Amino acid sequence: MADRPLPTIYPETEFYWNGAKEGKLLLNSCPSCDKAYFPPRPFCPVCGNRDVEIKQASGKGRLYSYIINHLPAPGYEPPFTVAVVMLDEGVKMVANVLDCPADPEALVLDMPLEVTFEQRGDVAIPQFKPAGGVA
Amino acid sequence: MTRASIAIVGAAETTRMGKVPELSQTGLHADAALNALADCGLTLADIDGVATAGHDVAEIIQYLGITPTWYDGTSVGGCSFITLVRHAAAAIETGLCKTVLITHGESGRSNNRSHRPLFPSMQQQEFESIYGPLFPPSRFTLPVMRKMKDDGLTVEQIAMVAVVQREWAALHPRATAHDPLTVDDVLNSKMIAYPFRKLMCCLVSDGGGALILTSAERAKDFPTKPVYLRGMGGESAEGPMISQMESFSSSKAFRVSGKMAFESAGITHSDVDHLMIYDAFAHLPIYGLEDLGFVKPGEGGAFIAEGHTRPGGALPLNTNGGGLSYMHSGMYGMFALQESVRQMRGVSPAQVKDAKLSLVHGVGGMFSAASTAVLTTEDQW
Numbered sequence: 322m323a324d325r326p327l328p329t330i331y332p333e334t335e336f337y338w339n340g341a342k343e344g345k346l347l348l349n350s351c352p353s354c355d356k357a358y359f360p361p362r363p364f365c366p367v368c369g370n371r372d373v374e375i376k377q378a379s380g381k382g383r384l385y386s387y388i389i390n391h392l393p394a395p396g397y398e399p400p401f402t403v404a405v406v407m408l409d410e411g412v413k414m415v416a417n418v419l420d421c422p423a424d425p426e427a428l429v430l431d432m433p434l435e436v437t438f439e440q441r442g443d444v445a446i447p448q449f450k451p452a453g454g455v456a
Numbered sequence: 457m458t459r460a461s462i463a464i465v466g467a468a469e470t471t472r473m474g475k476v477p478e479l480s481q482t483g484l485h486a487d488a489a490l491n492a493l494a495d496c497g498l499t500l501a502d503i504d505g506v507a508t509a510g511h512d513v514a515e516i517i518q519y520l521g522i523t524p525t526w527y528d529g530t531s532v533g534g535c536s537f538i539t540l541v542r543h544a545a546a547a548i549e550t551g552l553c554k555t556v557l558i559t560h561g562e563s564g565r566s567n568n569r570s571h572r573p574l575f576p577s578m579q580q581q582e583f584e585s586i587y588g589p590l591f592p593p594s595r596f597t598l599p600v601m602r603k604m605k606d607d608g609l610t611v612e613q614i615a616m617v618a619v620v621q622r623e624w625a626a627l628h629p630r631a632t633a634h635d636p637l638t639v640d641d642v643l644n645s646k647m648i649a650y651p652f653r654k655l656m657c658c659l660v661s662d663g664g665g666a667l668i669l670t671s672a673e674r675a676k677d678f679p680t681k682p683v684y685l686r687g688m689g690g691e692s693a694e695g696p697m698i699s700q701m702e703s704f705s706s707s708k709a710f711r712v713s714g715k716m717a718f719e720s721a722g723i724t725h726s727d728v729d730h731l732m733i734y735d736a737f738a739h740l741p742i743y744g745l746e747d748l749g750f751v752k753p754g755e756g757g758a759f760i761a762e763g764h765t766r767p768g769g770a771l772p773l774n775t776n777g778g779g780l781s782y783m784h785s786g787m788y789g790m791f792a793l794q795e796s797v798r799q800m801r802g803v804s805p806a807q808v809k810d811a812k813l814s815l816v817h818g819v820g821g822m823f824s825a826a827s828t829a830v831l832t833t834e835d836q837w
């Protein structure tokens with residue numbers, strides 16, 4: 322899958338991608354708001370607090386929304402699923418749903434998902450799959 | 457009693473639309489600009505303010521040979537031209553310039569341009585594009601399955617948006633598509649990004665348009681019927697990462713922009729005779745009707761499917777056929793404005809009888825930004 326798009330990584334997001342390399346989904350979290358947020362940035366987008374933390378997410382979430390993409394994308398074989406996952410921590414992120422057919426019958430909204438990682442060259446990409454391997 | 461302060465005195469689209477391989481993107485801007493000047497009897501020397509989006513405003517200024525005292529290149533996507541109407545009105549009111557030309561040109565189909573008018577977002581690339589949604593049809597549609605589950609919106613209702621707008625397009629000689637559509641036609645068209653099929657997605661066209669604005673007190677000096685701005689409109693933005701929308705059933709930018717426009721104009725929904733809601737995809741008029749408050753949340757799909765927005769309906773919507781059937785250059789907002797101006801001048805081929813107030817609402821990017829304007833035939837209210 323080396324020809325799939327790679328993220329351009331910046332100093333503020335390096336921790337996220339380093340965590341992924343170690344099989345961890347890391348989120349920024351604001352101690353004042355007691356809430357995680359996404360995507361990463363070194364201040365809380367709610368209160369502006371710069372004194373934010375990095376926490377490992379549970380890796381659990383649910384299928385919040387999706388499309389089945391029939392348009393081309395480098396390294397992808399259409400049709401493939403592009404999903405928005407709602408993490409248990411209350412933040413949304415985009416992922417493909419792995420180990421699951423790109424079929425509305427299999428993609429049931431709110432079904433439980435768990436994080437997994439896809440290797441693209443040196444970069445590990447956070448992905449999601451049906452929790453417990455049930456499609 | 458409030459007197460109008462700003463008027464649109466010149467308005468025109470490019471001479472040709474759809475497939476215009478003989479013009480560059482810069483040439484489309486110029487063709488639209490010269491048509492709008494001819495429309496109101498002005499020359500380039502009369503213009504002291506220039507605004508455009510998706511293209512370097514300074515290049516348009518140089519290409520047309522204008523020496524402005526004000527310019528604006530706000531580029532937040534296709535609604536930018538509605539935003540620029542608002543900004544131009546503020547500039548004229550504060551004396552920064554007297555006569556503003558807003559141009560749009562886009563070689564969306566022939567691609568006669570050095571670059572696409574991209575709005576690159578670093579975080580969108582880093583956290584969304586890497587998963588393969590590289591084109592508007594696979595990004596703009598991402599929230600819709602959630603809305604369908606939460607609000608009971610159906611795919612047939614989304615298809616009906618395309619069906620109803622085709623009825624309007626059939627009345628417009630310049631519309632790209634005129635043939636009647638059925639829900640089955642839409643649901644049997646090519647799958648693009650489930651649940652979205654080709655006929656739920658906008659056209660890809662070449663074309664442009666231009667507007668000329670000045671103070672309302674000068675408006676009667678022009679040969680055209682003035683179209684006045686009522687209030688200062690609205691604008692807002694939520695950002696280019698569609699996955700980070702606060703709600704997948706409603707656009708915060710739509711709500712904020714719309715509310716501001718209604719309050720500034722001092723109007724209620726029953727005052728709106730004619731409505732344009734930017735439709736790059738068929739779900740947008742549904743979100744727009746709900747977020748602008750014409751219907752309750754979750755009722756937009758049924759409202760359109762029941763026929764309230766079709767020719768003869770109580771709320772004529774997207775009377776040129778919209779981005780789905782009229783044309784869609786890439787940044788369609790200018791064409792929504794042009795149809796509102798035609799309706800207020802009383803010259804649209806799909807004219808709404810006795811229409812004296814038109815609301816035009818646009819989206820920029822993929823629910824990234826929004827802007828709203830209220831146009832009227834009346835110079836005081």
